[in-house]
Amino acid sequence: MKAATPKASKYEEALSKYNTNLDDNEVREAVKKIITEKVHENDNLDVKRFLMGSIELTTLKTTDSEESVLAFTEKVNEFDEAFGDLPHVATICVYPCFAKVVSETLEVDGVEVACVSGSFPSSQALIEVKVAETALAVKDGATEIDIVMPVGKFLSGDYEGVADDISEMKCACGDKPMKVILETGCLKTASNIKKASILAMYAGGDYIKTSTGKLEPAATPEAAYVMCQAIKEYYDETGIQIGFKPAGGINSVMDALIYYTIVKEVLGEKWLTNKWFRLGTSRLANMLLSEIEGQQIKFF
Numbered sequence: 001m002k003a004a005t006p007k008a009s010k011y012e013e014a015l016s017k018y019n020t021n022l023d024d025n026e027v028r029e030a031v032k033k034i035i036t037e038k039v040h041e042n043d044n045l046d047v048k049r050f051l052m053g054s055i056e057l058t059t060l061k062t063t064d065s066e067e068s069v070l071a072f073t074e075k076v077n078e079f080d081e082a083f084g085d086l087p088h089v090a091t092i093c094v095y096p097c098f099a100k101v102v103s104e105t106l107e108v109d110g111v112e113v114a115c116v117s118g119s120f121p122s123s124q125a126l127i128e129v130k131v132a133e134t135a136l137a138v139k140d141g142a143t144e145i146d147i148v149m150p151v152g153k154f155l156s157g158d159y160e161g162v163a164d165d166i167s168e169m170k171c172a173c174g175d176k177p178m179k180v181i182l183e184t185g186c187l188k189t190a191s192n193i194k195k196a197s198i199l200a201m202y203a204g205g206d207y208i209k210t211s212t213g214k215l216e217p218a219a220t221p222e223a224a225y226v227m228c229q230a231i232k233e234y235y236d237e238t239g240i241q242i243g244f245k246p247a248g249g250i251n252s253v254m255d256a257l258i259y260y261t262i263v264k265e266v267l268g269e270k271w272l273t274n275k276w277f278r279l280g281t282s283r284l285a286n287m288l289l290s291e292i293e294g295q296q297i298k299f300f
Contacts, residue, residue, distance in 0.1 A: 247280025
């Protein structure tokens, strides 16, 4: 009697709908072509103003305190008064213990309060702890949640475990959007990045994000390209629009322009709003401000 074939899990079935067998060299060449041929078109003031409004101003330091986070938030309030003709940042991103401080201090309409949660940056904690931390952040005023995919489970092939973790934390978010950080530097290959992207979206992620910024390498144009491809294919398959956030290692205005160009070329204009495209960086704010204003400015 022939043995029964094991039934594929719903996540393996989901992955089977997509091409996840990618060639890293082909990805590198495609990215090089976009950078060489397209970035210069976007190197202008209008795009830089747009990028200013897509920044997630982030403080995730061991030395953060209520006083420092309060001052950080006040800077966003002051920016609106000092540079009223420029877009304000999209988000202030902090640890969950500071959600209340930010939500009570922030005076600018349209700036979201994002919290990293679920045992950031490692995601190495019991699921009950990760869910509780997420729920408490939302209760204290977080309007968006950033979690880290359990990378160890992914690399050991436990796709169901990965998706279950993400789904449980999404439930704890309620109606608040959740970003899933893939930590692409640990995933190594384009194929792994594509698989992780698809799993994160199917499991309930509203955005996919490259990195925590705590490990090297962080965001890369190649990872961004693969993630945007996955978002596009997922949208074509399901009709669900998912946001994209590169984070970590965005050290220059040119880096930001490269990510903008990849989003524009792979995903198109529909993603070029500060809802669907975010940049996880703080150092970029002063750099953009200086280029827009034509003089050295250290506001943040």
